[in-house]
Amino acid sequence: MRILFLGTSSGAGKTTLDALYCRYLGRKGIKAAPFKASNLSLNSYVTKSGGEIGMGQAFQAWACGIEPTVDMNPVLLKPSGNGAIQLVLRGEPFMDITKDEPMDRDMVMEKVTESYDRLTEEYEAVVCEGSGSPAELNLQDRDLANLGMLKELSVPAILVGDIERGGVFAALYGTWLLIPEEQRPLMKGFIINRFRGDGSILKDGIETIEKLTGMKCLGVMPYLNLKFPEEDSMSDKEGKLEGSDTREAFMNNLDELLDEAIRDGLDLDGIDRIASE
């Protein structure tokens, strides 16, 4: 099983949904691992082997009931100020990316693929997360975590849209339109996140998007005050975890959240089906 959670913007909720699905598979006794090809973050976690990965994948690994490894986030990009970005490859600092010295995208994608392949061999399920929006026209040719996963690894995807700011239908449709035509068939479903109020009001809109894109709606999730480690470099530092044991607090929170998501009708069977295709 493999699945890719993409977001229509930063903070759309892909990290959360990824972790929820990891937890759900863990509860079912399915051996699952998280994966995020590339992460732009200053917020990193050091694995037992001493490698650096994005914080989000560490939490997601715990949600799966396993220890984080560097394969789960083979590329970590750490902005080091003055325009340079440190490339951490499979947990180790590799180079400073600058204007004059760009990243060798193909070489890096090869490493990404190796890590991904190792995980698919070792685990029954790999739960992947995209990065930012997959529809950044100015970044698409260099992209690893979104289009890279679709183009080079053919992972079926679910698009998460944040309704809180409005324009979610436009965001879902626009993102789908900007996915290259050959990869669009991999776009299997979408989830509307952070909805408050009576969901029936969305019905017509959801049907239109399903008809226009062929993606299936897998859930309308309510607004939940998530206490997740924020990992996008743009997110602020709100939502800190309380209590001394961060990991335990996170797991308790996640369990509650998953129960709520199930109550609120998140179509986990539907996600299972897409992941098993």
Add this chain to the structure above:
Amino acid sequence: MTESETVIRKKTVIYVISADMILSAETITSYQGASRMELIAKKVREEIDRGWIGPNKECPYHPSHFTGQDCTFCYCPFYPCNDPDLGENIVGKRGKDIWNCTYCLFIHRPEVGKFVMSEIKRQNITDPRDPRIKEILPVAKEKFFRPGKAVMILGATSDAGKSITTAAICRILHNRGYLVSPFKSQNMSLNSKVTREGAEIAMIQVLQARAAGLKNPDSHMNPILLKPRGDTMSQVMVEGKPFADYDVKGYYEEFVPGPGQDIVRRNVDFLKKRYDYVVMEGAGSPAEINIYDKDIANMRAAEIADAVCLLVVNVEWGGAFAYALGTVKLIPEKDRKRIKGIILNNVRGNIDNLKEGAKELEKIAGIPVIGIIPHADLFLPSEDSESFRDKGSVGNGKMVISVIKFPRIANFTDLDPLMLEDTTIRYVEDPKQLEGSDAIILPGTKNTIDDLKWMMRTGIGDAIKKMKGKVPILGICGGYQMMGRVLKDPNGLEGRKPGDTPGLGIFDNTSEWDVYRKKVVQDEGIMIKTGEPVTGYEIHMGMTDVKEKPLFRIQKHFMPDEDEGSVREDEMLFGTYLHGCFDKPAFRKYFLSFIKHDGKPVKLEDVKDYDDILEDNIVKMTETFESGFDMKKLLEILGAKE
């Protein structure tokens, strides 16, 4: 003021007829001395004798309408013109029809004032009652009267930057000599302001009117204002007055298809007759396809106004290209044609990085990207309740000011000027958060009694009582009412149930909601202690029987002054109904002077007038937008001269 006998009070508005100031029709009829026509004739004769003067910058009321106005005819030589393009008949107090041209700006257009005076001179007219004067109006209209154009700023999301873009376009057009009005058909806001007529409109349209160079924003500019009540209902204000309460369903199913569309139409039409441009702001996203037919704030309003549209997308969160394209593509063809340009807003970093993507977007969407606007740190009020909710505190200054974050908090833009000083504004929802406060403010609320009960339940109320005398405590509006001994609501008008609710009891005042009435008024006055000016506005139901020393004196032109607010300086307790009391420097300086660090008052640097700060920021904002716009293309789309 010399001719004080000519001053009349109209409801809450005062028009002065003595100085060189415009008068409204209703005030003229209420004029108690000579007949109104005699008065006007006298004034017009003086004007003709004086000749063309352009803007009268000497006048204490200048500009009474808009920056750059012509003041040659402070009194209109055509009154009453009975031209439906310029005014309307209203029923006066004595039941007679009166010609009302309060909102007419025609005679104040620079080209019109000059032309009319030159015609009067050319024809050697000296008598204001010369019938040839009336004949000049149609000629002037033929030459200069054109219905205005409309442009609408749409946003791909809330918080895309619509309000600021609207304000920037207002200023860009105003700078090019156009008469410009902002407009937002429907605004959901907890921050309303009071117009000179005593109508409530959203704070942000008042800011946009300022950007447009207008002195007196009015309710046409935001004819529908929804004020969330804190439950699932919103109070719907129409043209500045309470209309009815609706829930979401009722609003979309009853209000919108019923009175909603007509309200939008008549107000847009009204503004188009008076302004060269009506710069309209959309609401949320225009592509909410589930409610598309019921949305009167976006494409329906654009259609009614026949507006060209510009779409703003906030680049900050990522996915901007998708948001832009999806928005354009989900809007049906007939409406999509109106969208003439896309604006990528709030770009941090190098804007060149986006240029190629923008080109590709143009190709796919079929609409040009007319601006890539860099991020700018602006000090402007924000409508943005979303970000407010998530914020624990704002600023990083030495003086920690705790603001009680009522569940139904309202008019919190009152606090914005405090951010000009060396402050940290901390939003308090828990008594523990009050620790280390240098001052406490109880802000306005949409429901005083419910929020008072919340405050007592959380323990914040007791914590405040304990801090009495240790730090300065200020209540504004609802927060002021709460500071009193008791809040009486015998008919259950404010709370859910009739009855009395004990207040904090730190003032000896009593507030009462006896009958359903609301005080909505603009105020000007002084701080009693120093005589320095304060301005603001009151919006409240419930009246307070004050047993304390007053804080302010409200000056009612030619009416007796009124005392306002409460103060106990020895206990550092302050209360007022005046929203915006921190705008002028005097009260801000005074209140903060009670804050002591290590026993010494905190030094305040150069305390500035908030109005000046806003103007500086409007200028900065406009420069930022002009730097990012393809100005030639923008002006071409707007049909404006360069």
